Amino acid sequence: MAVKDYIRERFLPHIWCPGCGHGTVMSGLIRAVEQLGINKNDMVMVSGIGCSARISGYLDFHTLHTIHGRALAFATGVKLSKPDLNCIVPMGDGDALAIGGNHFIHAARRNIDITAIVMNNRIYGMTGGQFSPLSGIGVNATTAPYLNIDNAFDVVKLAKAAGATFVARTTTYHAKQITDLIMQAITHKGFSVVEILSQCPTHFGRKNKEGSAVDMMKRYREITTPIGSKKKKENPDLIERGIFVQENNPEYCIEYDKIIKKAMKG
Amino acid sequence: MEKKKLKQHAINREWCKGCGICVEFCPKKVIELDRKEKVIVVYPEKCIACKLCELRCPDLAIEIETE
Ligand code: SF4
Numbered sequence: 001m002a003v004k005d006y007i008r009e010r011f012l013p014h015i016w017c018p019g020c021g022h023g024t025v026m027s028g029l030i031r032a033v034e035q036l037g038i039n040k041n042d043m044v045m046v047s048g049i050g051c052s053a054r055i056s057g058y059l060d061f062h063t064l065h066t067i068h069g070r071a072l073a074f075a076t077g078v079k080l081s082k083p084d085l086n087c088i089v090p091m092g093d094g095d096a097l098a099i100g101g102n103h104f105i106h107a108a109r110r111n112i113d114i115t116a117i118v119m120n121n122r123i124y125g126m127t128g129g130q131f132s133p134l135s136g137i138g139v140n141a142t143t144a145p146y147l148n149i150d151n152a153f154d155v156v157k158l159a160k161a162a163g164a165t166f167v168a169r170t171t172t173y174h175a176k177q178i179t180d181l182i183m184q185a186i187t188h189k190g191f192s193v194v195e196i197l198s199q200c201p202t203h204f205g206r207k208n209k210e211g212s213a214v215d216m217m218k219r220y221r222e223i224t225t226p227i228g229s230k231k232k233k234e235n236p237d238l239i240e241r242g243i244f245v246q247e248n249n250p251e252y253c254i255e256y257d258k259i260i261k262k263a264m265k266g
Numbered sequence: 267m268e269k270k271k272l273k274q275h276a277i278n279r280e281w282c283k284g285c286g287i288c289v290e291f292c293p294k295k296v297i298e299l300d301r302k303e304k305v306i307v308v309y310p311e312k313c314i315a316c317k318l319c320e321l322r323c324p325d326l327a328i329e330i331e332t333e
Pocket residue numbers: 015016017019020021022051052121125126199200201202203204
């Protein structure tokens with residue numbers, strides 16, 4: 001099937017600003033599903049609130065656009081009742097790790113077979129540029145006009161510590177890697193987290209003088225490096241890209257099924 | 267993998283928002299923005315059909331058709 005067969009064309013052009021990285025993430029995600037040859041009726045996408053969450057409106061899967069931060073809770077319910085569906089939860093940094101932080105760590109802890117995609121632009125775009133738990137120290141935001149003093153989460157470390165069994169990171173500059181990592185995350189049996197650095201030129205870029213979408217993507221090329229590269233050893237400040245965790249642990253729906261069988265025996 | 271040859275760029279002018287991402291990162295400088303800030307193909311003969319423009323476009327506005 002072609003990329004267009006996976007979208008609801010009537011809703012395009014989409015709402016995202018020119019150069020917003022979220023469109024590139026959506027494109028990479030569609031290509032992952034296409035290359036895996038998954039029927040769109042076997043896909044379910046559950047999103048919360050934010051610019052990123054709008055993605056569920058554009059994809060011709062089963063889609064649920066739910067409430068802020070709670071997408072993973074809804075997704076857990078969907079997955080438990082229909083474990084054969086491939087479940088994807090796209091989230092922004094605020095949605096995933098501020099209001100949704102609790103759901104995030106517990107979904108990871110349970111190792112439920114859901115693919116969480118954290119589209120990290122380090123700011124709340126939709127509501128006008130407030131700082132998020134991923135903004136980090138020194139960032140300019142509407143709510144931090146004298147610069148932010150909050151430390152940022154490291155999504156990879158957090159997901160790993162909470163129990164996610166597949167954890168990866170890339171950026172919108174590395175578009176092929178988006179597809180590759182999402183394919184592996186979907187195929188992985190367990191909770192997978194793919195963090196994608198995604199530019200918000202409108203708020204983050206403007207407030208932090210990072211220039212246009214193009215400039216922000218060039219920056220992703222400069223500040224990231226493959227895991228364990230020589231460059232990383234020379235410059236420890238570089239952000240690593242690739243797969244950090246890939247392990248097999250008991251998956252929640254399978255374990256839950258076992259409990260049902262046990263209970264039925266009485 | 268066999269090298270694919272370009273047939274054409276399928277451009278959706280209504281969806282293109284003129285962000286310039288495809289233009290900037292095209293390794294062969296095949297495409298440009300026109301006066302209306304929409305992408306146009308200027309040197310199709312130089313295109314190596316690498317699809318990087320298609321993959322990075324946030325608006326699904328450009329598609330590389332190969333032979
Ligand atoms: S505000 Fe930022 S995140 Fe939201 S659509 Fe615009 S560029 Fe994208």
